[in-house]
Amino acid sequence: MIITRRFAGQLLAGVAVTATLGRFDLALAAEKAVTVALDLSLTGADAEGAKRVEYGALLAFDEANAAGGAGGYKINVVPMDDGSATAGQYDPAQAATNARKMASDKSVVAALGPQMSGAGKAMSPILSMADLATITPSSTNPDITDPKFAAQYRPAGKAVYFRTVTTDAYQGPNMANYFADVLKTKSIFVLDDSGAYGVGLADAFQGQAEKKGIKVLGRDRLDPKAADYSAILTKVKSLNPDGLYYGGVLQAGVKLLKQAYDILPATMVKGGGDGLYGPEILTAVGFPAAEGWYCSNASPHSMVDPKSQDFIKRYTAKFNVQPDDYAITAYVGAQVIVDAIKRVAATGKPVTRSAVRDAIQGTKLDSLIGSVEFDANGDLVSKVVSIFQVKKDVAFPLEDMSAQLKYIGIAPAT
Amino acid sequence: MTASDLLLQQLINGLSLGAMYALLALGFTLVYGILELINFSHFNVFMIGSFVGLYILQAFGLSGQAVILTGLPLAIALLTAFVGTMLVSGGLGVVIERVCLRPLRTVKGPAAMITTIGVSYILFNVVLLTIGADSKNFPNPLPDVQFHFGSAVLRLREILIWIIATLLMIGLYLFVQKSRMGKAMRATAQDPEAARMMGVEVDQVIIMAFFLGSALAGAGGLIFGLYYNFTSFIIGFNAGLRAFTAAVLGGIGSIPGAMAGGIIIGLIEAMGGQVVSVAWTDVIIFSLLVLVLVFRPAGLFGRLAPTKS
Numbered sequence: 001m002i003i004t005r006r007f008a009g010q011l012l013a014g015v016a017v018t019a020t021l022g023r024f025d026l027a028l029a030a031e032k033a034v035t036v037a038l039d040l041s042l043t044g045a046d047a048e049g050a051k052r053v054e055y056g057a058l059l060a061f062d063e064a065n066a067a068g069g070a071g072g073y074k075i076n077v078v079p080m081d082d083g084s085a086t087a088g089q090y091d092p093a094q095a096a097t098n099a100r101k102m103a104s105d106k107s108v109v110a111a112l113g114p115q116m117s118g119a120g121k122a123m124s125p126i127l128s129m130a131d132l133a134t135i136t137p138s139s140t141n142p143d144i145t146d147p148k149f150a151a152q153y154r155p156a157g158k159a160v161y162f163r164t165v166t167t168d169a170y171q172g173p174n175m176a177n178y179f180a181d182v183l184k185t186k187s188i189f190v191l192d193d194s195g196a197y198g199v200g201l202a203d204a205f206q207g208q209a210e211k212k213g214i215k216v217l218g219r220d221r222l223d224p225k226a227a228d229y230s231a232i233l234t235k236v237k238s239l240n241p242d243g244l245y246y247g248g249v250l251q252a253g254v255k256l257l258k259q260a261y262d263i264l265p266a267t268m269v270k271g272g273g274d275g276l277y278g279p280e281i282l283t284a285v286g287f288p289a290a291e292g293w294y295c296s297n298a299s300p301h302s303m304v305d306p307k308s309q310d311f312i313k314r315y316t317a318k319f320n321v322q323p324d325d326y327a328i329t330a331y332v333g334a335q336v337i338v339d340a341i342k343r344v345a346a347t348g349k350p351v352t353r354s355a356v357r358d359a360i361q362g363t364k365l366d367s368l369i370g371s372v373e374f375d376a377n378g379d380l381v382s383k384v385v386s387i388f389q390v391k392k393d394v395a396f397p398l399e400d401m402s403a404q405l406k407y408i409g410i411a412p413a414t
Numbered sequence: 415m416t417a418s419d420l421l422l423q424q425l426i427n428g429l430s431l432g433a434m435y436a437l438l439a440l441g442f443t444l445v446y447g448i449l450e451l452i453n454f455s456h457f458n459v460f461m462i463g464s465f466v467g468l469y470i471l472q473a474f475g476l477s478g479q480a481v482i483l484t485g486l487p488l489a490i491a492l493l494t495a496f497v498g499t500m501l502v503s504g505g506l507g508v509v510i511e512r513v514c515l516r517p518l519r520t521v522k523g524p525a526a527m528i529t530t531i532g533v534s535y536i537l538f539n540v541v542l543l544t545i546g547a548d549s550k551n552f553p554n555p556l557p558d559v560q561f562h563f564g565s566a567v568l569r570l571r572e573i574l575i576w577i578i579a580t581l582l583m584i585g586l587y588l589f590v591q592k593s594r595m596g597k598a599m600r601a602t603a604q605d606p607e608a609a610r611m612m613g614v615e616v617d618q619v620i621i622m623a624f625f626l627g628s629a630l631a632g633a634g635g636l637i638f639g640l641y642y643n644f645t646s647f648i649i650g651f652n653a654g655l656r657a658f659t660a661a662v663l664g665g666i667g668s669i670p671g672a673m674a675g676g677i678i679i680g681l682i683e684a685m686g687g688q689v690v691s692v693a694w695t696d697v698i699i700f701s702l703l704v705l706v707l708v709f710r711p712a713g714l715f716g717r718l719a720p721t722k723s
Contacts, residue, residue, distance in 0.1 A: 043542070043547055044547050045547065045548065045549065045646070047546070047547040047548055048548050083547070085538065085539055085542050085647075088547075088646075088647075088648040194693070220687075220691050220692050220693060221691070221692065221693035222692060223652075223692070223693075223695070223696070225648065225651065225652045226652050226692075226695075227638065227642055227649060227652060227653060228427070228431050228642070228683065229692070230427040230430075230431075230684070231424060231427055231428075231683060231684040231685075231686070231687025231688055231692060231695075232687045232692045234420065234423045234424055234427060234684075234687075234688065235420075235687065235688050237415060237423075238415035238419075238420045240415070250549075251549075254549045254644055255549075255642060255644065258642065258643050258644060259642070262569070263567075279548075280548055280549060283548065283551060284548060284549035284550065284551050284644055285551070285644075286551050289643075
């Protein structure tokens with residue numbers, strides 16, 4: 001580069017501006033602020049659900065800031081996206097990069113996310129080394145918090161991966177109980193989508209199904225980027241099981257549901273986990289293909305709870321879209337972070353990420369999903385799995401999740 | 415379901431899949447035959463074709479899974495969708511050639527191929543950022559007519575796909591074999607220098623190859639949407655890679671090879687899923703590709719061209 005006189009002038013001006021801005025930053029810092037990072041899958045197949053989760057978290061932080069911050073600390077939110085175009089959904093490599101970004105930014109005292117377990121597996125070890133706690137509003141793979149895998153997912157020892165949902169160690173088996181006890185399914189075919197979440201959920205389901213005496217006629221793995229599942233569905237049809245269970249998210253789910261409608265008999269019981277519980281089951285799959293599918297959520301169905309109604313009103317007014325259960329768990333997750341910062345600030349000690357982690361561990365918060373407390377691994381003490389079934393109700397818009405996904409009840413615990 | 419019904423059903427599945435791969439493989443082969451260039455932007459011309467088809471069908475009021483048109487209006491809507499999609503995606507192919515590839519034609523080495531990868535990513539990300547990441551519901555305008563053979567089911571949409579794909583392939587074959595332009599294309603493919611000396615407008619031939627290949631990819635995209643009832647920004651990669659494999663398997667540069675390669679890959683995908691497991695499909699397909707290339711390096715129908723340098 002040739003430095004001309006004119007360029008040198010611009011350079012000097014630039015330096016001057018930067019210097020002023022720097023002083024401005026210092027002035028702000030005197031007002032006491034902390035940063036909370038978000039990590040969600042905003043690019044790809046789960047984008048619609050991610051937006052709702054993000055809004056839930058933003059609402060809680062905005063409300064806290066409007067009320068004078070958390071214990072006097074203003075909360076700055078830095079959203080990050082772990083979805084990538086090449087993956088078409090969450091991308092573990094991007095999630096790890098985001099975790100490193102959070103860890104290296106000293107102003108970040110806590111994080112919210114990720115949405116997906118595959119991303120969580122990549123992030124947890126990095127967050128552990130940084131002693132930075134995160135609260136996931138929807139990732140349910142049990143391995144991440146399982147003490148058996150502590151060396152892998154929390155090498156520094158302390159729990160850093162907290163959840164405002166329960167895990168697939170309950171979501172899969174409880175659904176298997178529902179298939180066996182209520183739906184009287186005798187034989188089943190199990191599919192997953194090759195992802196960390198999907199494989200784990202399908203394994204958990206299959207294990208309990210076998211214990212319950214359901215005959216597992218086969219197990220196969222879908223490539224989420226392939227378009228055609230007619231070969232495997234024709235095989236399922238030929239084996240003629242009573243039921244089909246799919247562990248996975250919507251990238252493969254959309255295609256599976258559409259093609260299953262064409263190929264499998266309508267009488268076959270079909271279900272999946274919370275990976276199917278998203279707006280796209282109605283927008284991209286739609287009726288008639290989605291009709292009759294069961295899905296679950298690893299949280300109580302707070303949307304119908306009378307005490308959630310005010311939240312739903314505030315959320316809808318602000319973002320112009322309906323929340324869902326995981327928007328509520330995100331809202332609660334953000335409240336847990338705000339509450340932890342408040343408690344640290346109240347002790348008069350500096351609000352560091354280690355102090356916030358310890359405070360989150362000791363959370364006792366009454367929230368929209370009931371009482372929030374964590375065990376030593378970061379898992380939610382209360383373990384509720386809700387079941388839904390897609391049932392067309394022409395009285396409501398066909399894309400309205402709260403109307404078209406009928407709440408069946410709480411899945412039977414083992 | 416008896417074993418023979420099952421075989422028949424997987425045959426139907428495989429042929430539909432294969433017809434789509436074949437249409438897409440033809441585009442690779444047409445361009446490769448003339449320019450010896452592997453055109454990776456083709457992947458996402460296919461994807462854009464499916465979106466163009468979606469919007470044309472929506473303009474006819476077709477959306478969701480309801481059958482609202484029958485008879486002649488439906489035929490007109492479908493015909494318009496096919497013609498419109500093929501013109502738009504064919505045009506896109508021509509623009510890609512004119513803007514991104516022609517300036518590089520005299521450059522030796524992989525520059526042109528890398529450019530096509532770049533164009534592919536541009537198209538992919540433009541759709542991702544403007545239309546969005548979620549899967550789109552594609553209308554299914556065809557009446558639900560089914561034919562049963564034992565417990566195997568053949569649907570109207572499968573028959574339609576076979577008919578459309580066959581017509582397009584026959585049309586292309588006749589065009590290349592019989593028309594003046596087709597003759598010029600074959601001449602250019604054999605020896606561009608000699609063709610130029612004989613008065614062939616090589617630039618026009620290349621534009622034609624891009625137009626035809628991209629138009630077929632667009633038609634493939636529309637067929638994809640009609641068959642699977644969804645489309646998304648990501649559909650190009652998987653289908654494109656399979657189709658490219660089909661073109662190489664059949665012998666890249668050979669039109670009958672592309673057709674046969676597409677059908678073979680489609681059938682393997684269906685049968686492999688049935689007999690082994692869908693998780694192993696890619697392993698089976700690519701092992702077969704390696705095996706064929708080891709014994710027939712030019713592919714099943716391809717010829718190594720000794721005259722070309």
